[in-house]
Amino acid sequence: QSALTQPASVSGSPGQSITISCTGTSSDVGTYNLVSWYQQHPGKAPKLMIYDVSNRPSGVSNRFSGSKSGNTASLTISGLQAEDEAHYYCSSYTGSSTLLVFGGGTKLTVL
Amino acid sequence: QLQLQESGPGLVKPSETLSLTCTVSGGSITNTNYYWGWIRQPPGKGLEWIGSIYYSANTYYTPSLKSQITISVDTSKNHFSLKLSSVTAADTAIYYCARQRFTIFGPDLTDSWGQGTLVTVFS
Numbered sequence: 001q002s003a004l005t006q007p008a009s010v011s012g013s014p015g016q017s018i019t020i021s022c023t024g025t026s027s028d029v030g031t032y033n034l035v036s037w038y039q040q041h042p043g044k045a046p047k048l049m050i051y052d053v054s055n056r057p058s059g060v061s062n063r064f065s066g067s068k069s070g071n072t073a074s075l076t077i078s079g080l081q082a083e084d085e086a087h088y089y090c091s092s093y094t095g096s097s098t099l100l101v102f103g104g105g106t107k108l109t110v111l
Numbered sequence: 112q113l114q115l116q117e118s119g120p121g122l123v124k125p126s127e128t129l130s131l132t133c134t135v136s137g138g139s140i141t142n143t144n145y146y147w148g149w150i151r152q153p154p155g156k157g158l159e160w161i162g163s164i165y166y167s168a169n170t171y172y173t174p175s176l177k178s179q180i181t182i183s184v185d186t187s188k189n190h191f192s193l194k195l196s197s198v199t200a201a202d203t204a205i206y207y208c209a210r211q212r213f214t215i216f217g218p219d220l221t222d223s224w225g226q227g228t229l230v231t232v233f234s
Contacts, residue, residue, distance in 0.1 A: 034216075034220070036220040038158075038221075045207055045226055047224075048221060048222050051220045052220075089158055091160075093214070093217075099160070099216075099217055100160040100173075100218065100219065102160065104157045105157045105158070
C-alpha cells in the first residue's frame with residue numbers, strides 16, 4: 001500500500017480538464033509544500049511536471065497546474081490532449097525517516 | 112545536458128547482492144545543489160524511493176530496506192552505486208538512478224532520471 005492515495009484511473013475527452021487527487025497526512029502533504037508530480041509514458045522514465053505544489057519546470061506546458069488543500073494535493077490538466085495519456089504519480093517529502101513517499105499512480109485515459 | 116546511465120547485471124539470483132552503477136555525464140556529481148538517488152518500480156506497479164547520497168557521502172535510506180542497502184559515490188569517476196543484499200523475487204524491478212534537489216531536510220524532488228534498468232531476481 002502506497003503512502004499517498006491516488007485514484008487508480010481518470011479519463012477525459014480532448015479539450016476537457018481533469019483533476020487527479022493525492023491524499024496524504026499531516027506528516028507529509030499537510031505540512032510540507034514539497035509535493036511534486038510526475039508523468040510516465042509506457043516504457044519511459046518519469047518526468048517532473050510540477051514541484052513545490054504548484055511550480056512548473058521550464059518546458060512544461062501551462063496546461064498543467066498544481067494545488068494543495070489540507071492533506072490533499074491536486075494536479076489539474078486543462079485542454080486535454082492525446083499526448084497527455086500516461087500514468088501520473090505524486091510524491092511528497094515527509095518528516096519521518098521514510099523521507100520521500102509516492103502515490104500509487106493514476107492512469108489517465110484520453111477518450 | 113545532464114544524462115544518467117544505469118549499468119549492471121540484469122539477472123540476480125535469490126539471496127545474492129544486486130549491484131548497479133549510475134554514470135553521470137553533462138554535469139558534476141559534486142554539484143552542491145543535488146543529491147543522487149535510486150528509485151525502483153516493480154513491473155506494472157508504482158514508484159519506490161530506495162535511497163540517496165550527497166557528494167560528501169552523506170546518505171539517506173528508506174527504512175524498510177536500510178539493513179540491505181549501501182549507496183556509495185565516486186567523485187573521481189562521476190558515478191554512484193547501489194548495492195542491495197539478500198535479494199528476493201520481490202526486488203525484481205526497474206531501477207532508476209536520479210538527480211534530486213538538495214534541501215536542508217534532505218533530498219526531495221527528482222528532476223532528472225536515467226532510462227532505468229530492469230533487474231530480475233531469478234534462480
